[in-house]
Amino acid sequence: MSGTKTSGIALSRRGVLTAATAAAAHTVLRPPSASAAPARTASDVIVVGAGFAGVTAARALRRRGLRVRVLEARNRIGGRTWTTTFEGEQVEMGGVWVDPLQTHVWREIENQGTGIVADPAAERALFPTATGFGYYHPEEAFGWQGALLARFSERARELFPDAANPLVRADLLRRVDPQTIRDRLDAMRLSVLDEKWLTGATGGLGGGSERGAYTQFLHLWALCNHNADQYYGINTYRPASGMTSLARAILTEAAADVRLNSPVRSIIDTGREVVVRTRTGASYTATSVVVAVPVNVWNTIEFSPGLTVERRRASSQTFGVPTAQKLWLRLRTSLGNTYVHTPEGYPIHTLVPIKQLADSQLMVGFSGDQRLDVNNVAQVERAVRLVVPDATVLAVRGQHWGADPHALGGGAFRRPRQLTGLLNAVQLPHGRISFATSDIASGWSGYVDGAMESGLRAAEQVARFASR
Ligand SMILES: Cc1cc2nc3c(=O)[nH]c(=O)nc-3n(C[C@H](O)[C@H](O)[C@H](O)COP(=O)(O)OP(=O)(O)OC[C@H]3O[C@@H](n4cnc5c(N)ncnc54)[C@H](O)[C@@H]3O)c2cc1C
Structure with missing residues (x-):
């Protein structure tokens, strides 16, 4: 999601936010203590994938009194959100901005009571002119x-x-x-x-x-x-503690048996139970399963009975944008709080100022250009110089989400005919298996909020198999 704002908007909306966060301070949810969790010998429901859809489904199932096991392919939770560091600063390599319009995630942050920060308000915009680029108010x-x-x-x-x-x-x-x-x-x-x-x-x-x-x-x-x-x-606010910590807080409340480094290879619905096997050779059984992996990944998992035509088509057509790349840059020359928007065809389409450092500036950018190596300083510098000719890039860190085997794409943005032709069909359960991911949300598809919406729906769909 590219980030833009005007100073007026950011300031007025920050006022609303302060009131909201202050109110939330009195309603902080606390995760249940570890001793409250049932013994981890078996699970009623297996959740495949620990992104926001998966952790939300896991917690919703736990709140129904069910025992949940979470199998996650990576060595971390969060999926297409990922808090890490760059040049000593906390940064997000995937989804980050949240907004009061996105009620699931906003309420979650209020309940956790961990606070919100706003990006700097825009002081200038560097936008196209007839012949190049120019600064605008x-x-x-x-x-x-x-x-x-x-x-x-x-x-x-x-x-x-x-x-x-x-x-x-x-x-x-x-x-x-x-x-x-x-x-x-x-x-x-x-x-x-x-x-x-x-x-x-x-x-x-x-x-x-x-x-x-x-x-x-x-x-x-x-x-x-x-x-x-x-x-x-909607591209102004982010959770102060970072997205990974927000996901972790939800997962803690799920009191689930979480297995990292567990990429799922096959999911077999026998009609009485579901058997899930990982690529590492482990096998787990439960009464039902929530598949909370991105749509683009569905076709890499073996299902029995096989996936519906609509699901196979959705996965091969892609919902998540396969070309999505995000990059962090440290620039020697500070542009101040300048927002950069380039026309289609430029290797970097948006640059957002995040922080002034003592001798440089931290910016975040987005690219859909497969020729740009977002981890190569020289290439990124050439791309930035198309807009800011005297820019010097000191360091970069990027993530190509389409090249990530557990995502195969960035945030979802549907292609033609997918809304009317596929969305309803891919939201339906498949026997004892339900599907959760932001990619198939009814509301904020392509956003963390949509992931949470879809996780709640899938939990509701599978819970009836496991009611105890
Ligand atoms: C660059 C970028 C910027 C974005 N910006 C924003 C933003 O500012 N605001 C916003 O709200 N949203 C944003 N989004 C979108 C948002 O991050 C996603 O919509 C959301 O995080 C998706 O959550 P999910 O749970 O559906 O999927 P994911 O987060 O992808 O979670 C799926 C999980 O399944 C795991 N998995 C995959 N295959 C297997 C397997 N075989 N076995 C076990 N586990 C598996 C994955 O490792 C992953 O952890 C952005 C996304 C990107 C990539």
């Missing part, structure tokens, strides 16, 4: 780009009257869902500069305007109340 840059986004999304109210239930107007959506973002851009007959500015906002979202579905953007716009300020605002 944020009000001007985001005001004009916001107006273009509103025009781009003018049918969103009609097509998504209830953003939490995206298929309410399936009758109308069927005609629009085949369109890509590029189709809509072309239909708008934009001036060259307006197209540069508009793709400065949309270009990084769906893996390019030829891949991303126009309806996915309209849905996102509806989730942001058809409001540019709120659209920019």
Whole structure:
């Protein structure tokens, strides 16, 4: 998700936040003590994957009194969120921004009582000009780009009257869902500069305007109340303690038997129970299973009975954007609190200022360009110099999510026809197996909030098999 905001928005919304966090201080949830957990000899439900969908499902099942085992392929939890360090600073390599509009995750942070921080408000915007790039006042840059986004999304109210239930107007959506973002851009007959500015906002979202579905953007716009300020605002706040620690707090409350380094190879539903085997040779049995891995990964697991046609198609078409890369940079010359948006086609499409260091600046960027090695300082510097010619990049750390075998893509952004053709079908249970991932959420698909929504749904679906 690319990050943008205007100073006015960030300041006014921070006021709301302070009140909310203060209120939450009185309602902090405490994880149950370890001794409250039942013996770990067997489990009622196995959750495959310890991203936000998996940990949320695990806790919801535990709250129903069920024993849960979590099998996670990596040596860490969190999945497409990952708190680590770069140049001595705490950084996030995946999902990070949260917002009060995203009620599941926002409530979670309030309940945990760990606090929120806001990114610096924009002082300048470095946006395209007719011939290159120029500095603008944020009000001007985001005001004009916001107006273009509103025009781009003018049918969103009609097509998504209830953003939490995206298929309410399936009758109308069927005609629009085949369109890509590029189709809509072309239909708008934009001036060259307006197209540069508009793709400065949309270009990084769906893996390019030829891949991303126009309806996915309209849905996102509806989730942001058809409001540019709120659209920019969703990339402002992050949990102070980091995403991994937020996921860990949820998992602690699940009191689950968590097995890291346990990549699942096969899931066999016998009709009476489910047998799950890992690539390391372990075998586990439970009454039901929540598969909380990304859609792009579904086809790498052997299922019996086999996956439905819709699920196989969803996985091979991809929901998570396969080209998504995120990178952290330390720049010698500080740009101050400048937000950079490039038109589609540039190797880095967004740069967000995060922190001024004593002799340099920390920025975070996003790229969908497979030719860019986001861990190569010289390559990243060349990419930055296309926009800031005198920039010196001192260090980089990046993550190519499409090349990550346990993700095979970044955050979800649906392709044409997936909303009307696949979403309902992939949310259904498959015998004793249910599926959870942000990729198939009804609301904030492609966001942590959607992962939590999907985890709650899957827990509800499988719990009936395990009721004790
Ligand atoms: C670069 C980037 C930026 C983003 N920015 C934001 C943002 O600012 N705000 C926001 O809300 N969202 C953001 N997102 C999206 C958000 O991070 C994801 O939507 C969300 O974290 C997905 O959660 P999940 O549980 O559905 O999947 P995942 O987090 O992918 O979890 C799935 C888990 O399953 C595990 N797994 C996979 N295969 C197996 C297997 N065979 N056996 C066992 N385990 C397996 C994985 O290792 C992983 O831990 C971003 C994502 C990316 C990549």
